[in-house]
Structure formats: structure tokens, C-alpha cells
Amino acid sequence: xxxxxxxxxxxxxxxxxxxxxxxxxxxxxxxxxxxxxxxxxxxxxxxxxxxxxxxxxxxxxxxxxxxxxxxxxxxxxxxxxxxxxxxxxxxxxxxxxxxxxxxxxxxxxxxxxxxxxxxxxxxxxxxxxxxxxxxxxxxxxxxxxxxxxxxxxxxxxxxxxxxxxxxxxxxxxxxxxxxxxxxxxxxxxxxxxxxxxxxxxxxxxxxxxxxxxxxxxxxxxxxxxxxxxxxxxxxxxxxxxxxxxxxxxxxxxxxxxxxxxxxxxxxxxxxxxxxxxxxxxxxxxxxxxxxxxxxxxxxxxxxxxxxxxxxxxxxxxxxxxxxxxxxxxxxxxxxxxxxxxxxxxxxxxxxxxxxxxxxxxxxxxxxxxxxxxxxxxxxxxxxxxxxxxxxxxxxxxxxxxxxxxxxxxxxxxxxxxxxxxxxxxxxxxxxxxxxxxxxxxxxxxxxxxxxxxxxxxxxxxxxxxxxxxxxxxxxxxxxxxxxxxxxxxxxxxxxxxx
Numbered sequence: 001x002x003x004x005x006x007x008x009x010x011x012x013x014x015x016x017x018x019x020x021x022x023x024x025x026x027x028x029x030x031x032x033x034x035x036x037x038x039x040x041x042x043x044x045x046x047x048x049x050x051x052x053x054x055x056x057x058x059x060x061x062x063x064x065x066x067x068x069x070x071x072x073x074x075x076x077x078x079x080x081x082x083x084x085x086x087x088x089x090x091x092x093x094x095x096x097x098x099x100x101x102x103x104x105x106x107x108x109x110x111x112x113x114x115x116x117x118x119x120x121x122x123x124x125x126x127x128x129x130x131x132x133x134x135x136x137x138x139x140x141x142x143x144x145x146x147x148x149x150x151x152x153x154x155x156x157x158x159x160x161x162x163x164x165x166x167x168x169x170x171x172x173x174x175x176x177x178x179x180x181x182x183x184x185x186x187x188x189x190x191x192x193x194x195x196x197x198x199x200x201x202x203x204x205x206x207x208x209x210x211x212x213x214x215x216x217x218x219x220x221x222x223x224x225x226x227x228x229x230x231x232x233x234x235x236x237x238x239x240x241x242x243x244x245x246x247x248x249x250x251x252x253x254x255x256x257x258x259x260x261x262x263x264x265x266x267x268x269x270x271x272x273x274x275x276x277x278x279x280x281x282x283x284x285x286x287x288x289x290x291x292x293x294x295x296x297x298x299x300x301x302x303x304x305x306x307x308x309x310x311x312x313x314x315x316x317x318x319x320x321x322x323x324x325x326x327x328x329x330x331x332x333x334x335x336x337x338x339x340x341x342x343x344x345x346x347x348x349x350x351x352x353x354x355x356x357x358x359x360x361x362x363x364x365x366x367x368x369x370x371x372x373x374x375x376x377x378x379x380x381x382x383x384x385x386x387x388x389x390x391x392x393x394x395x396x397x398x399x400x401x402x403x404x405x406x407x408x409x410x411x412x413x414x415x416x417x418x419x420x421x422x423x424x425x426x427x428x429x430x431x432x433x434x435x436x437x438x439x440x441x442x443x444x445x446x447x448x449x450x451x452x453x454x455x456x457x458x459x460x461x462x463x464x465x466x467x468x469x470x471x472x473x474x475x476x477x478x479x480x481x482x483x484x485x486x487x488x489x490x491x492x493x494x495x496x497x498x
Contacts, residue, residue, distance in 0.1 A: 008105075008127065009034040009112025012309045015216075015301070018209060021105065022098065028108065028127040030120075037114035038123055042190075044319035045117040049073075049191060056315070056324055059117075059192045080194030081161055087154035087198055088164065092141035095152070095203075097167070100135045102206035103156055106308050107197070115311045115318065116196040125160050125187050134159070134178055135167045138203075144409060145332035145420030148312060149203030152421070157197045162186030192315075199313035199330045207424035208304050208335060214431055215297050215346060218438070219290070220497045222349045223256065224464065225442045226286055227263040229356045230270075230279075231457045232448030234365045237261070237270050239284045252294030256287040267458040276365070282355035289352050296345035303338045332420030336403035339423035343430050347395040350430075350437040354388040360444045361385055371447045371475075378478045381444050384485065388440045391433040398426045398433075439488035443472065450474050467495065 006017065006026045010033070020026065030038075045059070055061045060076065095103075108126045111118050129136070136159045142151030158164030159175030163186075168178050179186060189197075229235075238244075240260040245253050264270045278284065315326040361381050363369035372380030402423035408415045446465055449457065456462055471491050472484050 005029050007031045007034070008108050008123075009037070009114075012305075013106075013109055014305065015209070015213065018102070018105070019213060022101065027131050028105065030112065030124065030127070034112050034114075035120055038112060038118065038120050041114045041117050041317055041319055042119055045192060045317055045324075046190075048324065049076075059195075059315070059324075076191040077189060080189040080191065083194035083198060084154050084157055084161060084189070085163060087150045088158050090139035090142035090151040090155045092139045095138040095140050097135050099203075099206050099210060100138055100156065101130060102209055103138070103153070103202045104130045106202040106205050106209075107153070107156075107200060109308065110200060110202070110311055110313070111196060113311050115316050116313050117192045117317045118196050119187075119190060119193065122160065122187055122189070122193055122197070125184070126157075128182070128184070129159070129166075132182070133168070136175070137165045137167065137172070140425055141421075143203055143421035144407070144414075144417035145201070145204055145336055145422070146330070146409070146414055146417030147314075148199040148201055148330035148332070149421055150198050152203040153198045153200060156203075160187045160197075161189065196313045201307060201312045201330065201332050201335060201420070204332050204335045204339075204420045204424050205304065205308050207421075207427070208300070208339060209308065211339075211342070211424065211427045211431065212297065212301055212304060215300075215342065217497060218346065218349065218431060218434060219294055219297060220259075221438055221492055222290060222293075222353065223259045223286075224263060224461075224497070225438050225445060226283075226290070226353070226356065227260055228445035228449060228457070228461055228465070229360060229441055230260075230283055230286075231264070231267065231461065232360055232367070232445045232452065233279070233283060233356070234269070234274065234276075234452070235279045235283045236274060236276075237264060239279070240264075240287060245287060248288075250288075250291055250295060252298070253287045253291030255294055256291040260286070263460055264458050265460070267461070268455045269452055269457050272455065280355075280359055282352050282359060286352070289348060293345040293349055296341055300338045300342045303334055307335060332418035333403065336418040336420035336423045337401075339420065339427055340399075340401040340403050343423070343427050344399050346427075346434055347392075347399050347430050350388075350392050350395055350434045353437050353441045354385070354392045357381075357385050357388055357441050357444050360448050367448050367451055371444060371451075372478075373476065380475070380478070381447060384440045384443060384481060387485070388437045391437050395430050395433050398430050402426065435489050435492065436485065439485055439492055442468070442492065443484060443488055446472075447475060464495070467491075 004026050006021050008028050111123050136156045138152045138155045143149040159166050162176040164175050166175050240257045245257040312329045315324050361370045369375040370380030370382045372378040402419040405419050406416050
């Protein structure tokens, strides 16, 4: 990376480099070395086709259950174009621009590794689209997550051949019209190229990368809000001490204990003598529950980093070994299982958060019932807990493992699929609910803390609460609550955590 340029394929992708590419609007370019790598693989494939007597799957044959149908040499280019057109069957909601940009970045990176047999112009055109903010319109449903993400990737790459729709300069346009503006000719796909574009896990992976970027922040946010709730509940610091974490040294548990000790350092409230000797599990077991989620995020991060730096189309070409192998690297099972795991782990942050909310409104430890001074006349924070409970329950529904399902496709040839795309999509439903659940906990925790004044919490939390109170005020009497929830969600999403 240099001068706001990222050289695709020159180094492994990381979450840091991806975030930098997206947030700093970096241009994507190919180095001469990567260009030569792509060209070398394509040249090898062209020579192999000329010399090969037998069929090569997806190159000189049809696809899926049509793999036994041989295609004549003069129809190989038409075969690839037909593949892109016929497979463009994604439906549903339009995929967000950031996911489309991630899909293009991840596919360009995978093709640049030099085992897919594509032309240099094909990769370059993907980069041209990215650099000029020409965003193909893709829909979020239609992938089985087994032969890669066929349907959404077909929609993504239709514009390369001058078909389909794009967003350009804020408007929905025919792809061919935008190509004409740049004097770009539609890419003439050569043998194997359609398959290289459509096979692969870039829809699943792009959703997973973006989900993890959110998950990193949500995990920190959950710690911070839980620390406020602990203070409001007059909780104990003992369960967060390092010595007890070391007796069960899961990495996430140790990190959570350390995070809470940092967040609560200098607090008058946490330091004062307590009348009680033990807190409910939703407070006492925060290191264990939040820590397990951190460990799950770490595991899924490792899986995603492996995936986005892999070649996942089929067949795979090995010029140095003189081999073309038809395998199953497009199968999304590693991602599907990981996404289901991450969904469960994130949902648990909401589950335990709602329980802390319930403890705060019960009228315990000197707090007024429902966190208002005049309960009865005022319902106070009664119903936000209902809303949180509803979303917790909905998240349990979304935690049904998509990866445990399969359905036969392609006339029995593709007889086990991952449903990884479904697993990826429902992650965002879980996280959206979680944002609102944590917002409700913050509202309750901040409200409860006001009843502990004039004692103060830590400098870190006081700074956070001061910023929050500029946007959401202490509630003395009943008001309409939903705008406050929405403002709290917005505040949390933009508050810097580092």
C-alpha cells in the first residue's frame, strides 16, 4: 500500500487493510508481478485446451449435472457468457454498497492469485468498477453456498459483459450505458472465465467480513455498557479480578476481566463497601459469557482470513505442476458453520444484556422500581425491557443453524450444500437486534446510575456518560420512549471506542 493505492494480490488481505481500503477510498491496482502471474496462468490454460484430448470440466464441458456435455471449441466463449446470464438469479433485497465493494475486492484478490485462468482485462475491469464507484446491483437471496455463490456473483459480474444494472453517481443505470461513457468494451469472456467469476465464496465472505467488523465493535460496546449497568446495580468487582480468570484461563475471559478493570479504574462506586456478597449471574458471569463471545469472534476471524486469501473457484489450475483439478474449494461449509457459531455467540450478548436490564428495574439495591422516582403514576422503564426481551427471543429464532440444512440441486450432482449465504445474511438481523438491546441496557444503566449520585463512576465511564447525556436526558416522568431508543442506537454506533 502506498499513496492511497492498494496493490491487489501483492500481499494477504487483512481486516486492517480491508477497512483502510473502504474507509480511505483507496484505489486498487495490479503490480507488474501480479499481472504476469495472471497472464501466465491464462497462457497455460490456452495451450492446455489446444493440446488436450479429453474433457476439462467447465472449460470444454457444461456445468453441474451437464458436465458430460462436450462443448465445441468455437462455442467456448458463448458457453461462458451464457453461464453468467443464466445464473443471474439473485432476488430479494438489494445488497448494500459496502458489501458489493467487498465482493469485488475479494474476487479480484482471489483471481489475482493466478490459479483461475482468467484474462488480465477481466481482473482489471473489476478494479475499474471498484475505483470508479460503479456498483453492480446484487440481491441478497439465491445462493446455496455450495458451488460458491453462483446467483449473486452472476448478478455482480453481468455488467462486465455489458448486461444488467449498476448504480453510478447515485442513479440506477444500464451497465452498457456506463461502459460507453468510459469507452470500455464489454469483456469477451474466454474459456473458464465465467466459471471463475461465479464459482467462489465472495458473497458469503464479503458479508462475513463486514459482520466481523461490526462484531469487533459490538463486543467492546457490550463491555462498556455492562460496566455502567454493574455500577448502577452497585455490583462487585471481585468476579473481574485477574486471579480468578487465571484459574480458568480462556483468553476471552481474561481479556474481559482486564477490560472491566480498566473501565472501572478510579470509580468511587465500585470501591465503596458493599452490603451484599454476591451478584446475579448476569453480572457475576460477564467475564465468562462476554469472554466466550470474544473467543468465538477470534475463531471466526481466523476462518475468514484463511477464506479471503484462498482460491475458491473450480476447477483450479496449477501451471507449474501441469494440472487442472476439479475439486470442491467453492463449498461454503467452513463459513456456514462459523457464521452460525458467530450468530449464537453474538445473540448471547443480547441474552445476558436483557437479564441485566431486568435486574435494574426490579427495585433492588436501593433503586426505585422501573427506575423512576414515582412508580405507579409513571411506568418508567417497564416496557423497554419488554422490547429487549422480544428481540432476544427473535434472535433465538435466527440462531437456528443454517448450516444444518441442505437441499439437492443440479439434478443430483450438487447433492450437499452449505447454506452459508443464509447463515451470513441472518447475522445482520441478529446484530441489528443486538444494537437495540444494548441501547436499552445503556438507557437503563445510565438512568440507574443517576440514583447513585453524588458518587461517581470511573473517569472513562463518566466521559462516556457525559457525551451520552448531551443527546439522551435523564427521564423524570414518562415520555415517549422509542425516539430515545433510536437516539441511543445512533449514539452508540458513532461513539469512538478506541
